[in-house]
Amino acid sequence: MTDDDTFDLHLRLLDRQVVDPDGGMICKVDDVELEPADDGGFVVTALLSGPLALGPRLPGRLGRWTVALARRWAEEPHPAPRRIPFERVTELGSAVVVDRSRDDLRIARLEDWVRIHVIERIPGSRHESE
Amino acid sequence: MRASDLLGAEVRTADGGRLGVVTGLRCTTDGPSAGSVPAPRVRALVVTGRHVGSALGYQQEEQRGPWLVRAVIRGLHRQTRLVDVGLIDRIEDGTVRLADTPA
Numbered sequence: 001m002t003d004d005d006t007f008d009l010h011l012r013l014l015d016r017q018v019v020d021p022d023g024g025m026i027c028k029v030d031d032v033e034l035e036p037a038d039d040g041g042f043v044v045t046a047l048l049s050g051p052l053a054l055g056p057r058l059p060g061r062l063g064r065w066t067v068a069l070a071r072r073w074a075e076e077p078h079p080a081p082r083r084i085p086f087e088r089v090t091e092l093g094s095a096v097v098v099d100r101s102r103d104d105l106r107i108a109r110l111e112d113w114v115r116i117h118v119i120e121r122i123p124g125s126r127h128e129s130e
Numbered sequence: 131m132r133a134s135d136l137l138g139a140e141v142r143t144a145d146g147g148r149l150g151v152v153t154g155l156r157c158t159t160d161g162p163s164a165g166s167v168p169a170p171r172v173r174a175l176v177v178t179g180r181h182v183g184s185a186l187g188y189q190q191e192e193q194r195g196p197w198l199v200r201a202v203i204r205g206l207h208r209q210t211r212l213v214d215v216g217l218i219d220r221i222e223d224g225t226v227r228l229a230d231t232p233a
Contacts, residue, residue, distance in 0.1 A: 009155040009170055010137055032133045034172060041215055042172040043161035048132065057134045087165035099165075 009044070017095045018047060018084065026102045027082060030054035046083045047096065049107065053081035075110065082107035131221070133172075139224050141177050141213065143231045149213070150177040152226065156212060174212040175226065 009032070018026040030053035033046040055067035071079055084098060084105060091097035098105070103112065119125055133155060141149040154176030161169030211232065219229035 006156045006158055006173065007170075008176065009133060009157045009172060011154065012157075013170065014133065034131045034133060034136075037161060037171060040171075040173075041158075041161070042131070044157075044170045044172075053132075056132070057137075085165075086167075086169050087163050089163075089165055089167045092159075092167060092170075 013044075013092070013096070018049070019095045019097055020101045021090070021097065021099060022101075024102060026098065026105065027084075027107065028054075029096060031057060031081065033083070044086050046085050047089070048081040048083055050082040052079060073110075135221060136172075136175065136226065139221065139226045141175065141226045141228065143228050144219070145231070147231070149211070149228075149232070150179045150209065152176065153178050153210075172215055174214050175218075176210060177213050178210045 013032060014029055016029045018029060020026055027049035029047050029049065031048040032044045033048055034042040035045045037043045051066050051070035055063045055070065057063065058066055084107065088098040088100055088105070089096060090099050102108070106112075136152050136155060139152045141152060143149060152175045155172045156174040156176055157170040157172050159168045159170055161171035163169040213228070213232050217228045217230050217232055219227045221227070
């Protein structure tokens, strides 16, 4: 294994922006899911995002509070990080491109609900000045 | 398991000796995936004695940048070694325990 054919997952994947095919921002890669592979190593099976993924990476109380608040505000009884299966990824570069839009992925239902029912009803929210 | 379970974890050999902490995960792009991009496969843990400055990436040979910063960070991480993930025995409570001592 040489430096030419390897990369560091920490530096090249974590904290990257996830975008849809049109460049629309979806989320950040806060962590990744790993599974042992039959033929060796651990394979990335999904991108994880949101406070429940980021919290455990943050130091000390900041991380614990982030996770605790995310759990308290979650709608589900057993909240989990937002998950994008790795098979949705079409490009790994300065951003991570996936083959679905944010709405199709349905990974941030609360934020989508707020956008549709609150933000988009505010006068001027649809770029009316343009 | 998540990447964060490995990053920052202390690495100990089978006899309990401390090797350092995991500051990076070296990958190849040959993992199985049902999509168009092969999944990254973690092959080795980047283990250093110190965690300071590891997120800057200067311990990698191909990384360029201000020579002074590069020299300081590489000096701090001169004990960096790659540990094959096949040597991992178990991961528990923020510690990676190896089944064997790496060469």
